[in-house]
Amino acid sequence: MLWHKVPNSIYFRRGSMATAMEDLKKFKRVCIVTDSFSYKQTPFVHELIDLLNAKSSHQNYLDYHVFYEAEDATEGTIKKGVDVMRNFKPDLIIVMGGGRTMEAAKLMHVLYEDPTADLKDLSDDYGGMQQWLSESCENNKNNNDSTSGTSIKKKKEFPKMGIKAKLVCIPTTSGSGTEVTPFATMVVGGGALGNFQHRRCPIAHFELTPFMAIIDANLVMNMPRDITAQAGMNALAHTIEAYASVCSNEFTDGQALQALKLLKTYLPRAYLHGKEDPIAREKVHNAATIAGIAHANAGMGICHSMGHALETLLNIPRGMAKALLLTNVVRYNTTHYTTSQEEAEAEQIMECQYAEMARHLRLTKPDDDSKDASTAFVEWLNKIKEDLSIPTSIQEWGIKENQFKNQLESLVEMAWEDPCVSTNSRPPSKNDLRTILLDSYYGRPYLEL
Known part of the structure; x- marks a missing residue:
């Protein structure tokens, strides 16, 4: 039940x-x-x-x-x-x-x-x-x-x-x-x-x-632009990770998709126009709560696990931390060199989840295959981050290289112990988390070797 x-x-x-x-x-x-x-x-x-x-x-x-x-x-x-x-x-x-x-x-x-x-x-x-x-x-x-x-x-x-x-x-x-x-x-x-x-x-x-x-x-209505962007990306991470969670279900899927659609349409408007666009402000505010309901009942994933670690150890605001990781987490969940039929089927499920989100947002044609659709989803994520003036890397946010490297193993351990790891759509290893963090620090697209 x-x-x-x-x-x-x-x-x-x-x-x-x-x-x-x-x-x-x-x-x-x-x-x-x-x-x-x-x-x-x-x-x-x-x-x-x-x-x-x-x-x-x-x-x-x-x-x-x-x-x-x-x-x-x-x-x-x-x-x-x-x-x-x-x-x-x-x-x-x-x-x-x-x-x-x-x-x-x-x-x-x-x-x-x-x-x-x-x-x-x-x-x-x-x-x-x-x-x-x-x-x-x-x-x-x-x-x-x-x-x-x-x-x-x-x-x-x-x-x-x-x-x-x-x-x-x-x-x-x-x-x-x-x-x-x-x-x-x-x-x-x-x-x-x-x-x-x-x-x-x-x-x-x-x-x-x-x-x-x-x-x-x-x-x-008077929320500053930077808080609008960071909070909006926090909500976006909730919708995406709730939909891709291993605990997602028929009830949470609908809420995640609705929140995703509202954020796609209204978050850039709220960021650009603020109180001059009260409809956009209201729609984003509602979307954040709908996303909250979805992730409250479906759980989250490793974007949250690593985001919590970045917030704690490097003092990166919660929404910004997730924004800096999100596209590489999606790439990780859909980029999987398989060694068995079971893993191949799991990869297809992951691609389909992001492809369904892409189709819901009309980022791709209905008959495009899942790989093309999930790629379109990543491209859209990069575009909305650009629209919200989100830095392209943890380094660009302002974390010094020696500071990051000194904390890297602690970041990996803290993320690994975070319970959101358990509901990620693809079970990670510590090395996976380390690679995603490094690629996100330098602004490199995650690529599994």
């Missing part, structure tokens, strides 16, 4: 934040979690407070507290936020911000609901993501049992969420999809490999799926 899990409610369209308040009027004590920029430099948190007060059926009793230090899901930030929640005792938590802020709020929520929970114990190192994989991919359409880089470990009991408070997510960027996913990552010092200054530990369980998501594009 498979299932498809999403928040109880998803409100979307410009102005939907006001409409969604009707569903929240019964709550009495609201903890608003946000970042300092959203609180101090934009009017949106204050507009939210006004809307809560206007809609509340407990106007004489409604109380709120704003925690605006959630820049990232570090251990220190999570502890501060949890302390605030335990003192304030909210029955509703609303988080407004980008992906990292929403992840921080999710993990604060876990510790608020269950003070005895240990986030490290719930992380992937102790089986969190692997539990999601074992449940989600039980009957995936490709019947691929690979668990490269990770192994499924004993289940851990996850706290029951939403008992003390419900969680509502309002994204202020168009990319992460965190508002609809069962995922969060915690930034911890050290790491299992012993040589990282810090590490992002993934935690995955459908209890982490928010109660409600509010996708109001009014909050992203």
Whole structure:
């Protein structure tokens, strides 16, 4: 049996934040979690407070507290936020911000609901993501049992969420999809490999799926161009890897393809024209959430595994890291010199996945073979990256050669341990990851030798 899990409610369209308040009027004590920029430099948190007060059926009793230090899901930030929640005792938590802020709020929520929970114990190192994989991919359409880089470990009991408070997510960027996913990552010092200054530990369980998501594009109209490009490429990576994942299925495929089509049409427009093209802004904002639903229920691939490593060790923003890797990951998944009939059939499946995306975007003729269509898909990816002024290589982004080489083996090890390796359409080796990283650093097209 498979299932498809999403928040109880998803409100979307410009102005939907006001409409969604009707569903929240019964709550009495609201903890608003946000970042300092959203609180101090934009009017949106204050507009939210006004809307809560206007809609509340407990106007004489409604109380709120704003925690605006959630820049990232570090251990220190999570502890501060949890302390605030335990003192304030909210029955509703609303988080407004980008992906990292929403992840921080999710993990604060876990510790608020269950003070005895240990986030490290719930992380992937102790089986969190692997539990999601074992449940989600039980009957995936490709019947691929690979668990490269990770192994499924004993289940851990996850706290029951939403008992003390419900969680509502309002994204202020168009990319992460965190508002609809069962995922969060915690930034911890050290790491299992012993040589990282810090590490992002993934935690995955459908209890982490928010109660409600509010996708109001009014909050992203003034998003800067560089953030538009990086967040948009993050969403694009979600759609492509969800569709190619070994856990993709009939439900996630449709959402991935729809998000892909919206991003192809509207992301360049949103980048070029910003708030002057509100329709494009709104379509991209919706596409990011649809892509979030797809990858929440289908999983991801090695673009995410290596992207997480680049973000952690070289401080490359999440969306940019994936953008710098994406075309070479597609090339890797479709360039496979085969030695057996089984491998030949697997290669055809991979080519067909990217060919189907190319046909859906009308990049190729319906009767073109899969290899030509997948090639057209790669060419389109390069074109949209050019349109968004994405650098052609990690080196061009600004990472010095000696810095990259010094971290290369750590990047490979961290990517190899990342759970997204397990759902990639082609099981990689460590050497495969190393080659893709090197080719992406120098701006070379991946070519299997």
